[in-house]
Amino acid sequence: MLLASPGLPPALLQLQGRPGLPLAPDALRPAAAIDPAAIVADPASAAAWPEPAAAIAALVNDTHGAGGINPGDRRALFHLVRTLGARRILEIGTHIGSSILALATALQSLGGTGDAGIVSVDIADVNAPDAAWRAAGMAACPRDNLARLGLAHLAEFHAMPADRYMDGTADRFDLVFLDGSHKAWAVYEDVALALRVLRPGGTILLHDYFADARPITPDGRMIGGPFWALQRIMAECPAITVLPFGRLPWPARQGTPFTSLALVARHQPA
Numbered sequence: 001m002l003l004a005s006p007g008l009p010p011a012l013l014q015l016q017g018r019p020g021l022p023l024a025p026d027a028l029r030p031a032a033a034i035d036p037a038a039i040v041a042d043p044a045s046a047a048a049w050p051e052p053a054a055a056i057a058a059l060v061n062d063t064h065g066a067g068g069i070n071p072g073d074r075r076a077l078f079h080l081v082r083t084l085g086a087r088r089i090l091e092i093g094t095h096i097g098s099s100i101l102a103l104a105t106a107l108q109s110l111g112g113t114g115d116a117g118i119v120s121v122d123i124a125d126v127n128a129p130d131a132a133w134r135a136a137g138m139a140a141c142p143r144d145n146l147a148r149l150g151l152a153h154l155a156e157f158h159a160m161p162a163d164r165y166m167d168g169t170a171d172r173f174d175l176v177f178l179d180g181s182h183k184a185w186a187v188y189e190d191v192a193l194a195l196r197v198l199r200p201g202g203t204i205l206l207h208d209y210f211a212d213a214r215p216i217t218p219d220g221r222m223i224g225g226p227f228w229a230l231q232r233i234m235a236e237c238p239a240i241t242v243l244p245f246g247r248l249p250w251p252a253r254q255g256t257p258f259t260s261l262a263l264v265a266r267h268q269p270a
């Protein structure tokens with residue numbers, strides 16, 4: 001256990017004094033089977049993206065303050081779902097529905113049949129008349145935006161804390177996208193619980209993972225929680241590793257090529 005020190009980042013201090021949770025890496029896809037560069041270079045995804053990209057951009061407020069993931073990250077999600085062949089997706093943190101639109105269009109582009117679908121969980125009722133979509137000046141809530149694109153059948157929404165949902169569900173997922181609370185302890189807990197709801201070969205995708213707790217945009221802003229949470233997780237369970245995407249071949253965060261997206265995978269020591 002770390003000792004309290006005024007020199008430590010607040011996100012790291014948050015993790016102190018809390019007993020560890022069970023971390024079960026067995027279901028995770030091996031890191032050796034994931035190539036982030038190949039995911040973003042996938043030509044079929046590149047060809048399929050322009051149409052959904054334009055449709056989503058017409059519905060979502062993409063200004064930074066609105067709080068949804070940026071258009072470049074949406075494209076990365078689209079490529080990722082398609083190249084990993086994910087069918088059942090759990091999203092933590094629906095907010096204005098920027099990411100769920102990318103996830104749903106990706107599933108649709110793969111046929112959208114069978115058990116394909118997204119469970120999206122947010123502590124707030126994101127489809128309420130006064131929810132974040134309205135504060136962002138958008139015309140419709142996430143559920144109605146999915147309906148406008150003919151994708152409502154692919155999503156179900158739960159207004160509850162992430163830990164309560166993951167603790168109680170019997171559903172199992174190929175991909176868990178964590179974009180809920182960014183506090184270090186909450187991310188630690190969310191990863192521990194996400195590991196329990198993965199199907200074999202599944203992956204966890206983190207948003208706002210700033211490698212080495214360094215900013216990636218000129219404004220110098222950075223969220224430390226996910227990075228410090230994963231530092232502790234990897235120290236407690238060396239079979240878990242993180243694969244940050246780092247740089248994308250298209251504009252992403254604040255127009256830079258950099259992204260805070262990172263995959264959690266299973267590390268197989270040589």
Ligand SMILES: C[S@@+](CC[C@H](N)C(=O)[O-])C[C@H]1O[C@@H](n2cnc3c(N)ncnc32)[C@H](O)[C@@H]1O
Pocket residue numbers: 067068069092093094095096097098099100121122123124160161162163179180181182186
């Ligand atoms: C950064 S926003 C997510 C953005 C969203 N992915 C998008 O692209 O529009 C974070 C969301 O997580 C939700 N949240 C915060 N803490 C949570 C928790 N403990 N459980 C579930 N959702 C939580 C917030 O209400 C907020 O809507």
